Amino acid sequence: MRSPFWRDEVATGAVLVASYLGGLAGYLGGLPMLVVGSAVLFAVALLSVVRMLDRVRVQARTVEDQSQRLDEAVDVVRLLENELRHQGLHDRLTGLPNRGLLDDRVEHALRGSARSSGAVAVLFCDLDGFKTVNDSLGPRIGDKLLAVVGKRICSVVRTEDTVARLGGDEFAIVMSDVHDPQVAHNVAERVVSAVRRPIDISDHPIAVSISVGLAFGDVGKSAEVLLSEADAAMYAAKTGGKDRAVAFAEPMRTAIVRRMALRNSFAESLHGGEFYLQYQPHMSLRDSRLEGFEALVRWRHPEHGEIEPGEFIPLAEETGFIIPLGRWILETACLAGASWQQDAPGSPTLSVNVSARQLQNSHFVDDLKAALSYSGLAPSQLILEATESMLMVDPDDTAKVLHRAKDLGVRIAIDDFGTGYSSLGYLRQFPVDAIKIDKSFIEPLADPVNGEDALVSAILLLAQQLHLSTIAEGIETETQLRSLIRIGYTSGQGDLLSRPLDRDAAADLVRARSAGGHRRADAH
Numbered sequence: 240m241r242s243p244f245w246r247d248e249v250a251t252g253a254v255l256v257a258s259y260l261g262g263l264a265g266y267l268g269g270l271p272m273l274v275v276g277s278a279v280l281f282a283v284a285l286l287s288v289v290r291m292l293d294r295v296r297v298q299a300r301t302v303e304d305q306s307q308r309l310d311e312a313v314d315v316v317r318l319l320e321n322e323l324r325h326q327g328l329h330d331r332l333t334g335l336p337n338r339g340l341l342d343d344r345v346e347h348a349l350r351g352s353a354r355s356s357g358a359v360a361v362l363f364c365d366l367d368g369f370k371t372v373n374d375s376l377g378p379r380i381g382d383k384l385l386a387v388v389g390k391r392i393c394s395v396v397r398t399e400d401t402v403a404r405l406g407g408d409e410f411a412i413v414m415s416d417v418h419d420p421q422v423a424h425n426v427a428e429r430v431v432s433a434v435r436r437p438i439d440i441s442d443h444p445i446a447v448s449i450s451v452g453l454a455f456g457d458v459g460k461s462a463e464v465l466l467s468e469a470d471a472a473m474y475a476a477k478t479g480g481k482d483r484a485v486a487f488a489e490p491m492r493t494a495i496v497r498r499m500a501l502r503n504s505f506a507e508s509l510h511g512g513e514f515y516l517q518y519q520p521h522m523s524l525r526d527s528r529l530e531g532f533e534a535l536v537r538w539r540h541p542e543h544g545e546i547e548p549g550e551f552i553p554l555a556e557e558t559g560f561i562i563p564l565g566r567w568i569l570e571t572a573c574l575a576g577a578s579w580q581q582d583a584p585g586s587p588t589l590s591v592n593v594s595a596r597q598l599q600n601s602h603f604v605d606d607l608k609a610a611l612s613y614s615g616l617a618p619s620q621l622i623l624e625a626t627e628s629m630l631m632v633d634p635d636d637t638a639k640v641l642h643r644a645k646d647l648g649v650r651i652a653i654d655d656f657g658t659g660y661s662s663l664g665y666l667r668q669f670p671v672d673a674i675k676i677d678k679s680f681i682e683p684l685a686d687p688v689n690g691e692d693a694l695v696s697a698i699l700l701l702a703q704q705l706h707l708s709t710i711a712e713g714i715e716t717e718t719q720l721r722s723l724i725r726i727g728y729t730s731g732q733g734d735l736l737s738r739p740l741d742r743d744a745a746a747d748l749v750r751a752r753s754a755g756g757h758r759r760a761d762a763h
């Protein structure tokens with residue numbers, strides 16, 4: 240053990256006094272000298288003790304300070320721990336519980352349902368089209384939007400319910416002790432209505448909607464199963480048209496498994512040669528003259544067989560797989576188009592569908608140039624088809640991309656016209672050449688008595704005023720064809736005229752038509 244510091248102090252003082260006294264004794268000699276010496280020795284010792292006490296006091300104060308600082312540090316650590324625990328269980332953007340905490344709450348609520356007669360309801364909520372808002376307006380606006388959506392959801396639930404953000408544009412609500420399922424249905428409907436109101440972000444009104452899936456459970460069900468059922472119901476709400484709430488039903492379970500399987504097999508599928516294109520002709524309605532082909536992608540999955548584009552294109556958009564897939568479609572279609580050009584100069588046009596994510600990809604115009612130069616297809620033969628809703632995701636940037644495509648000599652068509660914004664005035668900002676009228680407008684024309692053609696007539700009139708050419712889609716019957724001709728439509732596409740053809744059959748048709756035949760293609 241170390242000796243206390245004051246012992247050194249006293250020893251030094253004593254040595255000094257002893258040497259001083261030794262000198263003094265020699266000078267004075269005898270008793271008086273001893274008295275003086277003792278007094279001096281006492282004074283020095285006293286001084287040392289006083290200094291020592293001073294130091295002890297200072298040290299004690301330091302120790303006190305240090306222990307106070309230590310207490311403060313402990314408090315800070317505790318706060319930090321709480322904060323970290325909170326952060327670990329909450330979402331930073333919205334402050335709402337996160338996935339981990341939600342899982343806990345669901346489990347807790349399910350266990351608790353053993354004691355009460357009420358069920359647990361989980362509502363899975365996913366914003367519609369958020370990815371495109373985020374991609375086009377930027378993540379800062381996207382974050383603000385999510386924060387507002389979180390608040391709106393919280394404002395319509397019961398105080399005892401938990402609202403969580405699962406990440407991205409997904410939210411969930413847990414309701415325990417639900418005695419009447421209608422109560423949960425009502426909350427789901429209120430969430431849908433609350434999000435439907437436009438959201439003002441930096442003076443920009445952003446219109447979004449939300450799809451909600453609802454599932455119920457009790458102590459006999461695991462949290463994992465309950466959450467996956469709510470997720471499956473949410474997906475059903477999406478495929479059912481979005482902006483709605485749907486409750487879980489048993490057949491939805493297989494749909495979720497299939498979707499996962501399809502997503503997981505994208506990576507292999509393109510290299511594995513599982514995709515192929517078909518080409519559906521569009522023709523002059525009066526004389527069946529071949530005008531062009533629309534390339535339509537198909538997926539022949541090794542396990543699931545033929546899969547419709549209506550099923551896998553939305554998944555490809557969600558996952559971003561549409562970018563490499565779209566590039567492959569463009570190249571493959573352009574090669575086919577170029578080969579028909581060689582077969583029959585002055586030949587049919589080639590239409591290729593593009594999705595919103597492709598149009599927002601900065602490499603799109605480069606991909607387009609590359610496909611044209613690699614295939615040798617004349618740009619004037621190529622038509623890009625985009626739907627109205629795709630253009631409206633980010634109108635300014637999309638207009639720029641389309642203008643650059645147009646500068647290359649490529650034409651632009653609005654697909655499924657009438658199902659999106661239907662504002663021809665708005666469409667002026669895009670360099671559009673043609674509109675394809677959606678088959679939902681053509682369908683009623685099949686009824687010879689009540690066939691609704693006022694809308695179809697009005698669309699033609701508007702298109703003519705804007706100098707846009709028109710193609711009527713989905714013509715299936717002779718009655719529809721006759722109505723369209725009577726109204727004044729000149730071009731059309733549909734199974735009555737020809738179903739989609741594979742590349743060789745399309746090439747045969749091109750050759751046959753260039754040899755002078757104008758009959759309807761028969762691919763049945």
Ligand code: C2E
Nearest residue numbers: 535536548549552568592593594713714715732733734735
């Ligand atoms: P779309 O571009 O409007 O394509 C026309 C759809 O109508 C095609 O469906 C076609 O087979 C179908 N159709 C043609 N005639 C008739 C008819 O008389 N009656 C009925 N009921 N349907 C008819 P498909 O091939 O299933 O494609 C569906 C949608 O998937 C397309 O609609 C398009 O939006 C998308 N799609 C297809 N191929 C591609 C592609 O290569 N890229 C992208 N991004 N989307 C694609």
Ligand code: MG
Nearest residue numbers: 533592624654
């Ligand atoms: Mg199309």
Ligand code: MG
Nearest residue numbers: 654655675712
């Ligand atoms: Mg269409």
